[in-house]
Structures are given as C-alpha cells and as structure tokens.
Amino acid sequence: MDRPPLLELVGIRKSFGGVAALTDVDFTLCRGEVHGLVGENGAGKSTLMKIIAGVHGEYHGTMRIAGEVMRFRSAGDAKAAGIGMVHQELSIVRDLSVAENVLLGVQPLNRFGLVDYPTMYRIAGEQLHRLGIDVDPRLPAGDLPLGLQQLVEIARVLFSGARIIILDEPTSALSPPEVERLFGLLHRLRDEGHSLVFISHFLDDILRVSDTVTIFRNGRRIETAPVPQIDKHWIIERMIGAGHEELEESYTGEIFLDSKPQAPVVLAAQGLSSAGSFADVSLDVRAGEVLGIYGFMGSGQLELARALFGKLALDAGSVRIGGVVAHLRNTAAARRAGIAFVPESRRAMLFHMEPVYKNISISILERISWLWVRPEAEREIAARHVKSLQIRPPLVDRPLGTLSGGNQQKVALAKWLTYLPKVLLLSEPTRGMDVGAKDDVLKIIKSLRAEGIGVVVVSAEPETVLSLADRILVMKRGRIAQEFSGEVVSKDRLLAAA
Numbered sequence: 001m002d003r004p005p006l007l008e009l010v011g012i013r014k015s016f017g018g019v020a021a022l023t024d025v026d027f028t029l030c031r032g033e034v035h036g037l038v039g040e041n042g043a044g045k046s047t048l049m050k051i052i053a054g055v056h057g058e059y060h061g062t063m064r065i066a067g068e069v070m071r072f073r074s075a076g077d078a079k080a081a082g083i084g085m086v087h088q089e090l091s092i093v094r095d096l097s098v099a100e101n102v103l104l105g106v107q108p109l110n111r112f113g114l115v116d117y118p119t120m121y122r123i124a125g126e127q128l129h130r131l132g133i134d135v136d137p138r139l140p141a142g143d144l145p146l147g148l149q150q151l152v153e154i155a156r157v158l159f160s161g162a163r164i165i166i167l168d169e170p171t172s173a174l175s176p177p178e179v180e181r182l183f184g185l186l187h188r189l190r191d192e193g194h195s196l197v198f199i200s201h202f203l204d205d206i207l208r209v210s211d212t213v214t215i216f217r218n219g220r221r222i223e224t225a226p227v228p229q230i231d232k233h234w235i236i237e238r239m240i241g242a243g244h245e246e247l248e249e250s251y252t253g254e255i256f257l258d259s260k261p262q263a264p265v266v267l268a269a270q271g272l273s274s275a276g277s278f279a280d281v282s283l284d285v286r287a288g289e290v291l292g293i294y295g296f297m298g299s300g301q302l303e304l305a306r307a308l309f310g311k312l313a314l315d316a317g318s319v320r321i322g323g324v325v326a327h328l329r330n331t332a333a334a335r336r337a338g339i340a341f342v343p344e345s346r347r348a349m350l351f352h353m354e355p356v357y358k359n360i361s362i363s364i365l366e367r368i369s370w371l372w373v374r375p376e377a378e379r380e381i382a383a384r385h386v387k388s389l390q391i392r393p394p395l396v397d398r399p400l401g402t403l404s405g406g407n408q409q410k411v412a413l414a415k416w417l418t419y420l421p422k423v424l425l426l427s428e429p430t431r432g433m434d435v436g437a438k439d440d441v442l443k444i445i446k447s448l449r450a451e452g453i454g455v456v457v458v459s460a461e462p463e464t465v466l467s468l469a470d471r472i473l474v475m476k477r478g479r480i481a482q483e484f485s486g487e488v489v490s491k492d493r494l495l496a497a498a
C-alpha cells in the first residue's frame, strides 16, 4: 500500500491579528488515501485546509502539488488546480434550486448558450442518487432540512472532478444512514485515485473511514500514523494531552450519570412548541443538577434554550419556575423569573471594549440599579472572581476583547457567581476552547451546580454534554427522543439516540 505524496505542505505558519493559528506545520496527503484530521476546536484544522483551498492567501511556508510549488491567491485558483472543499459552515445558496447548487459554476448549456435545465436536473438527480438522496432537484435548496442541505453541498464537491477533496466536519447534521452512504462514496472515490481529507469530531468515524490520521493540538501537528496501527485511545492522548482525566473520559467513556431524581424541580416546562424549531417539549430542571441537552446541529436544542430565555417566541406550552407560571415574553421577563443565559456567541452578551470588571458587574448592576454602586466595590468583587476563576491575565482593567476566548467565557460565567439565578442556560459553553480553559470552565459550571442552581447545558458536541451532565435529554428533529438518567452512558449511545 505504498502511496506517493500528492500534496505537501512544509513549515506552514499562519496568524490572525498577531495570534498564531498554525505553527510550523508539515502535512502530506498521498494519492488514493483518505486522511483523517482530528483535534479539539481551535486546533487549526480548518485554517490549514483553507490555505490548501485558497481561502487564506497570506501565510508562511511552502505548498507543493505533485512536486510543483503552488501558491493560491483565491479559492478560484485552488479549484482550477483540482481542489474542492466542503466547508464547515454551510455555503449553500438557499434561493437557487438543488440542481443549481449541485452544479454551481458548471451548469450544462444548450446550443443557444443558455442553461440546459432538463439536462441539469437529470445530472443533479443522478449525482444525488449516488449519495442515496432522492429529492426533487427543482426545489429551492433552502427548503430542505439541514442534513439534506449538507448532502447537497457535499455532492457539489464530490462530483466537481476535483482530485483533492476536503471535507470539514461534513457529518454534523447527518443521520447515521446518511453517514453510511457518504462513507461508501468516499471509499469509492479513493479507490478511483482521488485524495481526500476528512475532518471530524467523531473518532469512531475517523478510524473507520481513514487510511491515515493526523492529530492537531494548539496550532501544531502532533503526529501522523496509519490507521491499522492506532486506536481511539492513542488519538485522545495526543489530542488533549496528559492530565485531563475528566475530559478524556468524556471522549472514551462510559460515563455514569449521577442523576438526582429527588431534588426539587426549579423549572418545569410542559408541551413547548415553536414552529419550525421544536415541538411538544416537556422537561424538568432540578436544583443542583446539570441537565445536558444533546442533538445534532439543527435538532432544535439551541432554539429551545433561546425560547427558555424569551428570545424566541413560543407557540404553545407553559413554563413554571419554582412552581409559579412564568410568561417568557422577552428576555427581561425571563431574567425577572430567575433565568440567566450564556449564548453560543458570547459576543452577544459581553462588552468587548469595556474593562473586565464592568463585564463581571453588569448583571449585578441590573439587579441593584437603585443602589449607588461605587466603582471600587465593583472592582473589588471582580478582582475576587478573577482570582478564584484564574482568569488570565488577572487584570480587571484590561478591555475584555484582549482576553482569549476561554478567559472571556470565564468572565461571562463569573457574573452569575455573585448573584445566582435559579436556572442558568449555557449554549455550547466550551466550544472553541483549548484544553486548559475547557477544564477551568467545567470546574466553574460544577461549582455553580454546587450552589444549588439548575444548570442546562445545550450542545451539539457529545463530549461537552458527557463531561458535564448529570442527566441527558437527546433531541431529534425538534423533539425529545430519549432521556438518560442514573445509568451508564457513552458517546455511542448518545449518537444512536440522536
């Protein structure tokens, strides 16, 4: 199985605004291989692939394809050189038909030089059929469910004739049978001589589909190995490093959910629906527990969290907090009812130009605005939190925007420690953090739980839910599909339920 190198990257360095995203990365992709890329969020995988795909033209280092030095200035350059990439963020054109999306830029023309619609629909239909999708190619792509949109985008790249195909977390919105078909097709393309890069968080998938695996951590390539010689444990060790036992368990494990069915219910939701997002959701949140809500991207869990904070209107259902009916008409009403929310985009909740101490005290001010708050007092409270949460650097006067994402998240959580809400909703609380920051945030969330508040963690990452939750609800197509409580649960079981 000797495969000659096709694409070689040597000494790649790339930074964004002075922050290093890639440091001295060497990477080789061979002819006729599927190369799996793994690493935690923020490790640099997408950035490296975007260099190959011509999205980032500014970088240090050398790229060779079939021995020839290449430097792409645009995505068009890379495409012309035979490189196709399915990006992590969907880039489907919602208003165009499915067929136009599949054949974007290569629509067949008739003898008048106009788009030959019948032929286009036929070809697109055939290509989608190879992926096992039977959908009317004439439909607007935006009308399809998320999983099918992702498949349409994958089809476009797979059938574009590219010899190097990069798939950046392509399965996040796919169901297990869809993933099966995709893998079959990837292997066929490989056997025809294409080279593929496959990025995924799902380690079992990586091991099943790849011939070679490369691990990234903090902007560096850690190691590359042929799949027959490695296993899941080998990957995890290199991916998160030593000394992070709890995180490690959440990747391999068998987690025992220490649920507390006797604890008092702080929030009880009954029959919640919001058209197009979720339907008939009933759940209880208990004092002193972390309730994890897991689902594939687009399963409705993020929308549910937004609705519980009054940011998304409910069409039906009721919410009781501490036994009292709460009308969550808007975020102010939700706050008054004792609900706090840290959304997936922390940017929405924080003030980047303001100093750290202001960001910590802001919710305190909201509650006691009738009091005269002395700036020294604000600073004092903030300084205590900065110390206990190990926020780096420990300077309360620094503008928040100068801190790393993980430290910003700690600031976002810190303010809830002083004046505890009854229920704290956290959406993707550790996404994009390095391992150290992730561990710190896990500790903060657990100490909030110890204060007796009900914490709800909503995520599309199984590890996030497994590393935090005492009880887990799995959502599927906007509904609760399964509950795990007081039992041993693993990533496989979560995925199977989703």
Ligand SMILES: Nc1ncnc2c1ncn2[C@@H]1O[C@H](COP(=O)(O)OP(=O)(O)O)[C@@H](O)[C@H]1O
Binding pocket: 016, 020, 021, 039, 040, 041, 042, 043, 044, 045, 046, 047, 048
């Ligand atoms: N366009 C960008 N601007 C600024 N920073 C970025 C940009 N893209 C990525 N980064 C940063 O580069 C690092 C690597 O990110 P990324 O390549 O997306 O990681 P991964 O794909 O492994 O999750 C992260 O710290 C991220 O915040």
Ligand SMILES: [Mg+2]
Binding pocket: 042, 045, 046, 047, 088, 168
């Ligand atoms: Mg990425």
